[in-house]
Amino acid sequence: MNSLRAAAAVAATAVSVSFAAPVAAYPVDCAILLCLAGGWPASAECAHARAVFIARITPWPVEPPLQIWNCPMRASLNREKAPMERLFEITLREGGEQLHESWGENPAELHLAQDQADVDISDPAYDFVRSIHVFQIEYRRHRNSDGDCNTWSTIREGTYGEQGEFAWTRSTPARVPSASAFRPGTSCSDYWFRGVFVDWTDYEGTYGFEEVRY
Template sequence: MKFLLPAVFLGLGLSTATVTPVAAYPVDCAILLCLAGGWPASAECAHAQAVFILRITPWPIEPPLQIWRCPMRARFRSEDKAMARLFDIAFRAEPVPLVSIHEMPLELQLIQERPAIDISDPTFDFVRSVRVFEINFQQNRDDDHGCNGYSRVFEGSYGEQGEAHRRRSSPKAVPTASDFDIPADCGTYRHRSVFVEWRDYEGSYGHEEVHY
């Protein structure tokens, strides 16, 4: 995967040696591919990762990958390998004959903030692995030696078709990779951050945390 990325960007006219302005390509397509590849070193992936993190930097917090903004092309061929299909779907720029699960037009259509092609294939499990935790927690011991606490945690995730969801969660759901760590003795403690985790196409784990 990491060896294929430079070739993909070259095919797009985005040479990693002589980089055209990053605004010349849809950044969410780059996030999609670079996330799948574990954020390999390139100017395009560095920019994509910066946008990915910026979106979870308060305020407001946005879904870090907005796959519905990537102008995908729908082309599926059973003989293609999984990642070759991903490249084809996300990045093929020229018109191609459509052999899709649904007879989709070439241009992306927004359907409740999800792409207008089927991404339920396991190829795209790395999209569904992304989770975002908004953490606001504090505790202290009062004058009567009681323990006062406050917590407000939200979890963001992606559905089968890449649609973004946000729901109320709990401190216990925060992944251990986060810096969030409640003292056992009810000591004075405050933690506010946004934590995002993901797995790339090969299943390797990654995470980032923004404190505020």
């Protein structure tokens, strides 16, 4: 486990260095995973990865911002490397042919896991994946001519499971993080809010968030 943590830390730090491949040459979700772990360091590749991350929560539709199942984390000639170290290698790899060759002699591994990581990411080193929360918020409140306070809301919360699988559940205004601009208060003043909020913590536990109003 210590070697995995070390590899994750090295990979997350190293991503701040300019990538060897053009932006379009590597799976963008591998870049999102690395850049998120490293706190979105300043680079053209991480800027692109973050733009995709945010675009996915910009309606419509609202998608999982990290789609880890699209990142082939098993792809490595050296099976002794830790998953995050292999991931960094994949992200730097130039072109699809090298990626195909890296699978070795087992064609069954060409099939990525369905809607989850294709390696075990249950280790706490990957808690930054599970830290991602997405809130899609629609909220309206007004007092009608009879003096009644009418409130209508639809809030759903998207979370990542142990192996990076994404799921939506119903949620409530109380669960929306305080970093959001959503502030319904307790009075019955007219209030309207519609937006998507996403937050996360990076590998070192630093908090970050984005919100898209629409």
